[in-house]
Amino acid sequence: MSASPLEIRALRPEDIPEVARQHFAAFGDPTRNGHSVATLGPTFLSDVFYRLNLDNPGFHCDVAWAGERIVAFTVFSTDKDNVFSHLIRKHPAGLVLSSLKQLLRRPSSLRAFLANAMYLRGERLAFLDGVPGWWVVCAILPDFRSASGEERVGRRIVVDFLDRMEELMTELACPAWYGVVDPSNTPINKVLQRRGAAEAGRARAQGLDMVYYVKRFDSGESR
Ligand SMILES: CC(C)(COP(=O)(O)OP(=O)(O)OC[C@H]1O[C@@H](n2cnc3c(N)ncnc32)[C@H](O)[C@@H]1OP(=O)(O)O)[C@@H](O)C(=O)NCCC(=O)NCCS
Numbered sequence: 001m002s003a004s005p006l007e008i009r010a011l012r013p014e015d016i017p018e019v020a021r022q023h024f025a026a027f028g029d030p031t032r033n034g035h036s037v038a039t040l041g042p043t044f045l046s047d048v049f050y051r052l053n054l055d056n057p058g059f060h061c062d063v064a065w066a067g068e069r070i071v072a073f074t075v076f077s078t079d080k081d082n083v084f085s086h087l088i089r090k091h092p093a094g095l096v097l098s099s100l101k102q103l104l105r106r107p108s109s110l111r112a113f114l115a116n117a118m119y120l121r122g123e124r125l126a127f128l129d130g131v132p133g134w135w136v137v138c139a140i141l142p143d144f145r146s147a148s149g150e151e152r153v154g155r156r157i158v159v160d161f162l163d164r165m166e167e168l169m170t171e172l173a174c175p176a177w178y179g180v181v182d183p184s185n186t187p188i189n190k191v192l193q194r195r196g197a198a199e200a201g202r203a204r205a206q207g208l209d210m211v212y213y214v215k216r217f218d219s220g221e222s223r
Contacts, residue, residue: 004066006153008160011061011073013054019063019073020046026139034207035115038137040102048087048098056086062164064140064157071153072140074161078174080134081122088120115206123180127200131214133169133177135162138188145187158191169217176216183211 011019020042027038037049053059058079064072077083087095102109140149140157150156169177179197181188189211197213204210 004153006155006157006160007065008062008157008164009065011050011054011063013051015063015070016046016050017042018070019061020050022070022073022139022141023049023137027137030112034205035112036206037112037116039112040109040116041106043105044098044102048095052087052091052094053083055090056082058082059086060165060168062161064144064161066144066153071144072138072157072161074138074158074165075136076165076177077134077136078169078172079132080128080178081132083122083134083136084116084120085122123205125201125203125212127212127214128178131176131178131216133174135165135177135179162191162195166217175218176214178212178214180205180210180212182208 023045024038024042027033027036028041030036030039033039038045050061058077059075059082060077061073061075063070099113103113138158138161143149144152144157146156165177168174177197178200179188179192181192183189183202192213192215195215197215200212200214202209202211
């Protein structure tokens with residue numbers, strides 16, 4: 001099979017509906033994803049999580065295009081405490097309005113709102129001290145993952161995403177990043193370990209038992 005050209009670039013406003021749709025498709029099921037912000041639905045993701053963070057200098061989203069469609073996205077932050085607090089500081093009216101609309105659409109969303117309110121100032125875990133970077137989320141359409149994805153586009157999209165993320169972190173003097181994942185999600189655990197991130201601890205996050213990985217650039221770990 002001849003490989004389709006792959007283009008990875010920063011999120012543009014016109015990409016938001018499709019990225020929010022894929023984000024919801026991958027993480028919107030509360031039985032598997034607890035109180036993840038994705039469970040609030042694609043409209044909330046689009047109108048709040050992505051659109052209101054467009055002017056957040058610490059919020060970054062890259063999208064991968066192949067064959068004229070988005071096949072993957074990744075979100076990361078170089079200032080983990082600012083992903084949700086930015087919404088309150090800079091866009092309180094938009095946040096409140098979208099939240100009310102969401103609660104009217106689906107009153108059972110209240111639990112997810114309360115759980116996410118705990119993240120407004122970022123996570124307070126001792127093992128995250130001195131770790132400003134956060135790999136928030138990443139999803140690749142099934143046909144574009146692993147070896148089959150490599151056959152289609154000539155490389156592993158997740159590796160390109162991480163290369164870009166770490167390049168920017170280095171440029172911005174961000175010394176370390178972390179990722180929080182379900183221990184039973186083998187692919188993402190493999191990706192993190194292969195990348196040189198080390199298990200830093202375990203904790204409940206959004207109603208689930210999760211494992212935290214940290215990668216520090218100053219420890220001499222390879223990139
Ligand atoms: C997580 C994700 C981005 C990783 O991308 P990927 O292309 O699958 O990553 P890689 O192929 O480089 O690495 C995954 C590894 O897990 C392996 N793997 C995949 N499914 C597996 C399974 N069920 N059991 C064991 N290993 C598995 C892959 O074969 C690969 O290992 P290999 O290179 O030794 O063959 C992608 O799998 C994905 O989008 N998953 C759904 C969304 C998600 O869970 N995101 C993570 C939470 S934010």
